[in-house]
Amino acid sequence: MTVYDRSKENPAGARTNRAALIGIGSMGLGMAMSLRRAGFEVAGFDVDAAAVARLVDAGGRGAASPAEAAEGADVVVSVVVNAAQTEAILFGTNGVAETMAEGAVFVSSATIDPDAVRRLATPLEATGRLYLDAPISGGSARAAEGALTILASGSPAAFARARPALDAIAANVYELGDEPGVGAAFKMINQLLAGVHIAAASEAIAFAARQGLDIRKVYEVITASAGNSWMFENRVPHVLDGDYTPRSAVDIFVKDLGIIQDMARSAKFPVPVAAAALQMFLATSAAGMGRDDDASVARLYAKITGTELPTTRKPGQTGLTSA
Template structure:
């Protein structure tokens, strides 16, 4: 690979983006990264990447840009506003957009990137920070065959599974929105269930053991309840992420006149948890909300106090 073919710009070095950058470095890419957080930039440098002063700086010499920011607004900033990454990329470069957003935003961004002479892959991700660091993410991707071909070397380094869902940007984002509806509902239900079990004076460690071997189990129950049992709310995925993502789900449902009563109830639980001051904590903190409302003591309650 030449310089352009072997250099990837990663914009957004949070728990997902930094893991993805490390996976790219292991695969032999040169990674130029940008984040507003200086600690994240140091972590990239420690891993062997190049810390850059702006998205534009990160794009120099790259023909693949991976955008791993929080939402559509941040994606728009790094793609189109001052010091944007697109204008500094190599000719024919591809942008892999990973943030959860509405299908309409994905289609709009794809058109505007195309006007600048670059390709766009609508590539939202799932799997969490551990899989990001292991190069085992799931990509729900859509875009032109040319965009897939240009992105493939980076996808090979970052993904365990790539679903090619269609030629039109927006399809991948639609799949991700369905995933986030289910994920948010399952987290909220798991937190409600384990708090309810505590209110019944059950040993919640034993409840976890039994439920994970029973029909009521879910991936989210199995993944999130251990955080509650440990009283460890270090954010692997923050409450605010689901306030945002279920908000997008709700907005889409309202525009399409499609009822989403279960998703809306889950959204309100995340909103209440964030309003209670836990927005930056792990999304399993919904269980702490139930504990605060009902006077229960979950593990780690002394630290909370």
């Protein structure tokens, strides 16, 4: 395994490349902006016209389809939700597989099953294009800074072709293997831990509120104690502020922990803690909060126990706003 580090400074006179960005959400927009700063011409597509407009406002070019965005591109970065969307972007109507430049690289940043990655990479590479399995970690703020972590696998040729774009969007690129699918497997380990930690943090802060504790003081104490986790430190402030505007939505972990369950069942490997966390995300989604911030698991605990949590409502928030 190789870890590639680089300075965030773009060298003067770097040549301009053509990139396409498919999926202009909070992560994709930040990645597009990072590519622009690095000297890329960026064309983008999203099913949400407002997202495309935000890219245009940031200096990119909007496209009416994935195929149009990818036309002649050296690198196509796909930041969508799942394997079905990734397959449609590659091979569906107005897909990118035949319009991206010969020898160009498709950088797939979706969190999907490793077997699905391999199933998609093989036919793309048969066309003379390259596939880099490159799930991302770091959140929207780091995406905007060009400071993501990328867990990547693919051929040396795919890495070489993608390198200028990787330099633009990531602070660290983990080179995890020569075959697509390895990066996806690493990402699922991360998602197992992340989902469990969010569920545990939500359970703990709601339980603290049920005990009548000052939950702001609980946050102060726990973040200085052995029970702290990155997710507790990052997500509990959303609960304290009553702000469930989605940075990462509940349904993302319904999907990702579901993939982990499928992988574990196939391998005959027990994952009881991840299974319990999945049930809490499923219950939270079923309660109407699937599109809200994943810290909404705390709201589910509050709802079913009659516990009060801060209830400030933010613009765009859906689902429950009080216990």
